[in-house]
Each structure stands twice: as structure tokens, then as C-alpha cells.
Amino acid sequence: MLIMKGFLAVLSFAAAVYYSGGFGSAAYKRPPPRETLFRPLLDALEDDDGTSPQQVHISLSGENNMRISWITSDSSPDVVYYGTSPGANTRSANGTIDRYDYLTYVSGEIHNVIIGPLTPDTVYYYRCGWISSTEFNFKTPPSQFPIKFAIIGDLGQTGWTNSTLQHISKSNYDILVLPGDLSYADFIQRLWDTFGRLVQPLASNRPWMVTQGNHEIEEIPILHSESFTSYNARWVMPYKESNSSSNLYYSFEVAGVHVVMLGSYTDFEPGSDQYRWVQADLNMVDRRKTPWLIVVVHAPWYNSNEAHQGESESVDMKKALEDLIYGARVDAVFAGHVHAYERFVRVYKDKADACGPVYITIGDGGNREGLASKYMDPQPKISAFREASFGHGQFEIFNATHGLWTWHRNDDDISVASDQIWLKSLASISACHDITA
CATH class of the missing domain: 3.60.21.10 (Metallo-dependent phosphatases)
Known part of the structure; x- marks a missing residue:
């Protein structure tokens, strides 16, 4: 495991040099960046209970539909409960679950659920996986300017x-x-x-x-x-x-x-x-x-x-x-x-x-x-x-x-x-x- 971590560290450094123009093109000096935020976020991941939705993000999916995406460490349902009032998630939709492998890494369950049709310029409240999970909310984009x-x-x-x-x-x-x-x-x-x-x-x-x-x-x-x-x-x-x-x-x-x-x-x-x-x-x-x-x-x-x-x-x-x-x-x-x-x-x-x-x-x-x-x-x-x-x-x-x-x-x-x-x-x-x- 230590050998693999060291190998990945070398790959990461090489990628940083390559992507910044250090190999085969004119290099340029950048001022020092601010601190990274990896460590506390990794600590938060370690505290995950396995089935709680994490890394939740949404994206448009055709006219008046929204894709809800999230990850769980362990198995959980591919369902989203949603509605237009807090705590009243009266509608539901199912989707897909996927995983991927990358060297020694195996991802958590990646959930994708498309909900809709939705009303434009409206706030929706939703829960991922379980009706008892944390409630999130989003606002749909307007259907006309601005x-x-x-x-x-x-x-x-x-x-x-x-x-x-x-x-x-x-x-x-x-x-x-x-x-x-x-x-x-x-x-x-x-x-x-x-x-x-x-x-x-x-x-x-x-x-x-x-x-x-x-x-x-x-x-x-x-x-x-x-x-x-x-x-x-x-x-x-x-x-x-x-x-x-x-x-x-x-x-x-x-x-x-x-x-x-x-x-x-x-x-x-x-x-x-x-x-x-x-x-x-x-x-x-x-x-x-x-x-x-x-x-x-x-x-x-x-x-x-x-x-x-x-x-x-x-x-x-x-x-x-x-x-x-x-x-x-x-x-x-x-x-x-x-x-x-x-x-x-x-x-x-x-x-x-x-x-x-x-x-x-x-x-x-x-x-x-x-x-x-x-x-x-x-x-x-x-x-x-x-x-x-x-x-x-x-x-x-x-x-x-x-x-x-x-x-x-x-x-x-x-x-x-x-x-x-x-x-x-x-x-x-x-x-x-x-x-x-």
C-alpha cells in the first residue's frame, strides 16, 4: 500500500508539471497558492455512516427536468423524494446506481435520478435514498428572461x-x-x-x-x-x-x-x-x-x-x-x-x-x-x-x-x-x- 501511495504521489507531481506547461513547452512561474482543503474534507468522509447521501449535486436534464446525483459508501436506494413544501416530499422517482474502479480505488455507489417535469422558477425540497435522510432544496431556472x-x-x-x-x-x-x-x-x-x-x-x-x-x-x-x-x-x-x-x-x-x-x-x-x-x-x-x-x-x-x-x-x-x-x-x-x-x-x-x-x-x-x-x-x-x-x-x-x-x-x-x-x-x-x- 505504501508503495502504491508513493507511486500515485509521483504520478500526481508529474501531472502537475505536465499540465502546467513544464514538459515540452515554455514554463511560467506562478505565485504560491493558498492552502489545500483536502485534510478536513477527508476527515469528514471518514465520519460518514455509509448510507447518508454525500457529494450531492444537480444538473439540468432536458426541458423542465433535473438530475440529482449523489454518492453513498454502502448500498442505499436509487430514489429521490421531492415536493414544493419543506418536509412534504410527496413525489418520487427512481434512477440508476453505478460504481467504477481506478487502480486500487473502488468508488462508492454513484446514484443518478432524474426528476420532473418541474415548474420553472420554483423551489423544490428533496431527499436522496431515504425519506428520513437530510432534506436539500434547489430552485429551478426561470423559463424566460432575466x-x-x-x-x-x-x-x-x-x-x-x-x-x-x-x-x-x-x-x-x-x-x-x-x-x-x-x-x-x-x-x-x-x-x-x-x-x-x-x-x-x-x-x-x-x-x-x-x-x-x-x-x-x-x-x-x-x-x-x-x-x-x-x-x-x-x-x-x-x-x-x-x-x-x-x-x-x-x-x-x-x-x-x-x-x-x-x-x-x-x-x-x-x-x-x-x-x-x-x-x-x-x-x-x-x-x-x-x-x-x-x-x-x-x-x-x-x-x-x-x-x-x-x-x-x-x-x-x-x-x-x-x-x-x-x-x-x-x-x-x-x-x-x-x-x-x-x-x-x-x-x-x-x-x-x-x-x-x-x-x-x-x-x-x-x-x-x-x-x-x-x-x-x-x-x-x-x-x-x-x-x-x-x-x-x-x-x-x-x-x-x-x-x-x-x-x-x-x-x-x-x-x-x-x-x-x-x-x-x-x-x-x-x-x-x-x-x-
């Missing part, structure tokens, strides 16, 4: 993570969007459990819609050849509902917004399953029904930070998909990966373009690797604002034409609105209607 998204990338499990989550909890958001790099478990599966514990207060209360990043890959040649094992088992997204064949890319619609979640670390070249899927998905978007169109991806296509320059997941994916994104008149593209914040003007083919998307890097949630503090000099003209600070973003869409984007810096644990811009939906700009890429 709607508010909280957006954070590269979250991790540090003091900065905790500060970011506290700020988001006070923002009265409807849906959280996370463009990859969730737990930073990096092969150590127990750290997926601590991450689930850390985010449960927020993730059990509002839907979290996520996509994968490089830290979710967790493939080990020979020893564990499958990629995304833990991510796919623990964070099931509505890919089947959006006609995708993979949990690594999907889309969803809510309150006049169509959101496309892409996978940076699965095939995206023309002819690939993802390319064909995103082409079909964008072609089916009805801008009369969803006047706002947003794309989320992990590795940024536009980036003036010294970190992660020249990576194929950015360069090649941009080359493969930018024409589709531009032709569909996507309003904004959110990315993570670079541990800093940056907002670009509307861009297409590396030039300002009034009909292109606004590209925003928001990989500053609070990870253990620290910030990417070095930017290219001079600042490109298409880069409107950039800063290496931890924080989060809020995108509040008020109607079919106007939305307000705000980036909040974590300044000494105080949330400070440091960058703000009004965006207008490209569907409402007549000059962009008939232009094709």
Missing part, C-alpha cells in the same frame, strides 16, 4: 476556491457553468470525494453544468488506459438529451439561451463525432426561441498570457471549429485552462469583427497551481482587459437583446467587480444576420 449564470473555471480545492464559492453563493445565480478542471484530483481518486463534499452546499442548490479539462483525463498508460473515468461516472451531463454520443460534449437550453459545451480533449477535427455533432447542433438553433448563443470550452482559442501558448487543444481546435462558431453568430465563448482572467473584443480570425464572439478566459477559480501572472507584451489590440487574479464571472441576461457581463476579483477575500461590459445579442444586430463564414 436569467443569471455564474461562470468559474479551474476550481480546485484551496482557500481561494472556498473564497470564490462564498462569493458565488451570495450572487443569486440561476445556473453555474464550469469550463473544466474541477477537482484537481490528478489520479488520486479520494480527492474527487473531497471535491464533491466541498461544492455540495452550492451544487445541491443550483444546477451545475460542467465540461472536462485536462485534469479530468487521468489516463495512465498500461495501468489505466481509459480516459475521464471518474469525471464521466461522477458528473453525468445531458448529452443524450442533446443527441450527443459522449458525455464530453453536449448542449442545453434555458430561458432563451442555447449553451454548447465542447470537449477540448476528445476528437474535434472535421469528420470527427464531435465536429459533426456541433455542426448539427448549431444548425438546429432557433434564434427566435433562443436569441442568445453561448459556447463553453476548456482550452482558450484566444489568449495573450504566456501560459499554454501553442497547445494543439487551443490552436487546432480553433482552426477546426472557428468558422462554425462564427457562422452561427455565437455571442460569447468562455474558456478556462489559463489561470487568469482575460476578455477580448468580438473577434474572428485574430481580428476585431463586430459579428464575432466575445472570447473570455475565466480559469481563475482557485486551483492549487496558482495564477498565470505573465502576459505577452505589448497587449494585443483585440485583448480588452486582462488580470491575473482569482475570481469568478456573472453573466446576467436581461432580455433578448442585452446582457451584462461582470468579472469579480477575489481581493483579500472581498468580491470586487473589476471588469464589466454590456453585450448585445448578435441575433438582434441586423448587419450580422446574412453574413456567412
